[in-house]
Amino acid sequence: MHKNKTLLLVTARKRLSVFIILALVIGVLGNTFAAEENVPTLKISSVTGKPGERVTVEISVDNPQGIAGMQFSVNYDPSILAVSDADVKANTISGWIFDTNVIQEEGKVYFAGASANAITVSSEMTVCSIAFTISKSADIGNTEVTIADLYVANDVPQKIEMNIQNGKITVSGESSDPGNNDPGNNDPGNNYPGNNVPGSKEQSSTETVDENASTDINAQTIVDNLGNVTVSVTQDQINNAISAAELSALPTGIKIKADCVKDAMKVTINIPAQSFRKLAENDRISFVLIQTCTATITLDKKALASISNNVTSTSNNISIIIEKVSNSAFLSEIKNQVGNRPAYNFFVYVDDRDVPNLSQGNVIISLPYTLASEDDPNAVIIYCIDRNGNASIVPNCVYDTEENAVVFTTSRFLMYAIGYNKRVFSDVSGWATDYITYLAAREIISGIGDGKFAPNVNIKRCEFVKMLAGIAGADVSVYSGSKFKDVKSSDWFAPYVAWAAEMEIVFGVGNGMFAPYDDISRQDMAVMIDRFAIYVNYSLPEVTAEVTFSDNDSIKSYALEAVKRLQRAGIISGMSDGTFAPTKGATRAESAKMLAVFLQGMAKTIK
Structure with a gap:
């Protein structure tokens, strides 16, 4: 019996992989099977929650009879909602094998499931549930949770037509976080006894x-x-x-x-x-x-x-x-x-x-x-x-x-x-000098040794998070580990990553990973700075006219608005050829310029 169960799992896993390929092929060929009536419907439930709360939506299929496999993505606004792989629960439909993958930066949860046999009942079934955490800075109102990239097949396999019913999460009321009303109490995550920034619930007008x-x-x-x-x-x-x-x-x-x-x-x-x-x-x-x-x-x-x-x-x-x-x-x-x-x-x-x-x-x-x-x-x-x-x-x-x-x-x-507090680096000259001097004087950045800064070397994701923590004056000594699989508690950057994750500045790259040693892309840097602005309660000013970069279509949807806001604030600009180069790595000099301009603006701004 144990042998048969193992064989079934192996067969189902193979079928899942084959199904994903077949679904893509069928989608291209247009070989669609559907009954004249009783077309199944994939539905997302709608729920209500407050800023800072966790809410669970269910994805269900009505009239699932004949379905042997499906794949789809659930799309959401990552600036409002956060989810990790552990927050996605697949329903235990008998004989089915499921696979899920969260890419928080893009606001997507990918889902695929298949079985050796088609579903034989027509009653509504829950496919999976997703527990979202509503951002503490979320505005009151509705945010959509939608289905895309849908492929459904029977056990022939033929593509099955399916209706879609999207859902929404209504953000209502004040945050459940009571905040800090004690005039003598400072947030423990802020080492510098300065700005009232941690735990801010909304981005105030500036x-x-x-x-x-x-x-x-x-x-x-x-x-x-x-x-x-x-x-x-x-x-x-x-x-x-x-x-x-x-x-x-x-x-x-x-x-x-x-x-x-x-x-x-x-x-x-x-x-x-x-x-x-x-x-x-x-x-x-x-x-x-x-x-x-x-x-x-x-x-x-x-x-x-x-x-x-x-x-x-x-x-x-x-x-x-x-x-x-x-x-x-x-x-x-x-x-x-x-x-x-x-x-x-x-x-x-x-x-x-x-x-x-x-x-x-x-x-x-x-x-x-x-x-x-x-x-x-x-x-x-x-x-x-x-x-x-x-x-x-x-x-x-x-x-x-x-x-x-x-x-x-x-x-x-x-x-x-x-x-x-003047710091001089032997390899720094030209346009970046003032920005690097500015951040080095405030001990937000440091060199690589031997009096050098390496301005043209790309900055890593873990290094950039450390810079943000330095600006915030975060006391990272209170963090001992990280929720990401590829960040060990012994890593020098672990407390900085843990701090940034808790403050909703970073969410990882999917599959529970942070990719700390990857070069940070220009678009991801823009997203992190934009979220950091919310964290420090700083509404970015509009000091320059909006520019449409020639490669605007290449900027990921999750980063587009952040890029626009930072460009209007004068924090980022395009390349000399009129592009933004969203996936290009940002250098240490470029990151210094962005953060120096950000800080200088914040220092003289009434909130």
């Missing part, structure tokens, strides 16, 4: 700060004999600014301007707490910019709400403090990089309560700084020093040559110091 789209408040400025500056905003000034903003056709900002006091030791900006709450709650106010000669601070809409959440009915005052720090306060590890450059402590108080962290939103800080004659602006960086004295580089900082200032984005009010 506005580049436009100082012309604001209502000005000229605040009273008082300087004491110790060089301390107090800037006071009144309730009437806030009310008048809100009234002016409500007359604007579009959401606008409020700019609080202090008299310029150079070399101030400490600047304290006082705003009535209840008036601040009104600013935060008014949907016409998109940001508040506070301008002093010591620093300019811009609070986005969510940052305003985060601070306002600490205001009670009895709160009187909100103080934002900028305090100059002596360079002797720095640890030896960064003293050389900081030198005599400026450093400041930043605080926010609601009355006497310290609010060091934002639970949501971000702050743009601009620190005036004049370059020394030998300074390379791409090597000027910002160090963040936490309350325990631990220093880390802020990745998304940039030197603004027009404003002569270092600009960076953060979500914490801590100590920040301007530093300089």
Whole structure:
């Protein structure tokens, strides 16, 4: 009996392979068999779920009598839905052998099944089920799940005509993830105590700060004999600014301007707490910019709400403090990089309560700084020093040559110091130099040894994922393994791949594989950057007109929209011959350019 069972399995597996070939041949020859009535129907069920949830759709066939084999693909939007091979379950139809293959990057699940004997019953049968995970950043609405590449045959074999009934997944309500509402709690996956990026549920709209789209408040400025500056905003000034903003056709900002006091030791900006709450709650106010000669601070809409959440009915005052720090306060590890450059402590108080962290939103800080004659602006960086004295580089900082200032984005009010971290590679020159210098200064990329960078060598998929983790400041020490079959826990890149998979930046290449040592293609790099933008809650700007590449038809459907968005954002461009070359490997220099432009844009963008 055991021998007969083994023989049956071998026969069925052979039949499955033969069926796939025959189905393709029959499809070409058009040799179709179908009864005049009772044509079978392949159906996908429709379900509803929330962002972050798993939902299961069933693929069934109505009136399956006479079917001996079938193959088809289930197509879905990979930016909304994710699935792995383990999520696909084939039904145990008696005598059938099944094979499935998931290619997440393309949004396809391939299915094939065959039997030594045709199905003899006409009642509806479930063929397989697929458990999809809805992206946490998915918009509310419907996303289609469709059938394509369908071939069905009887046991002659002849092709059988079959109807198709597609399904959909309705994304409704808010994410089931409760999020992070504790002002003092940062996501453990973020080593750099900066941006509020991990676990964001939706990609917020993004506005580049436009100082012309604001209502000005000229605040009273008082300087004491110790060089301390107090800037006071009144309730009437806030009310008048809100009234002016409500007359604007579009959401606008409020700019609080202090008299310029150079070399101030400490600047304290006082705003009535209840008036601040009104600013935060008014949907016409998109940001508040506070301008002093010591620093300019811009609070986005969510940052305003985060601070306002600490205001009670009895709160009187909100103080934002900028305090100059002596360079002797720095640890030896960064003293050389900081030198005599400026450093400041930043605080926010609601009355006497310290609010060091934002639970949501971000702050743009601009620190005036004049370059020394030998300074390379791409090597000027910002160090963040936490309350325990631990220093880390802020990745998304940039030197603004027009404003002569270092600009960076953060979500914490801590100590920040301007530093300089120039890295030189002997084999880097030409167009890529500035981009490579920029990322190397922030320790997002490094060389290959002997002072070389190898700019023209193609970058591997595992290497690019590590670069993204560096930009995010991800603490990958919490990851010990990976879900991919070809990524071992002992591989140096395993924690970076595991992080990227958990954050829905990568999904693998199918069959549970990641292909870490493969060169990353230009189109896959675009897809990863596009997903990373969602992860860091950054809506890509549109700074250039859309270009239609001459090989647009060669760009895979799963990558086309990502390529368009990155091209309009000025992050990617085509080849000199007008093509995009989607399957061509991207070099280390090209990847440095893409990520440097991405970071520089994000550093100066209000969310």
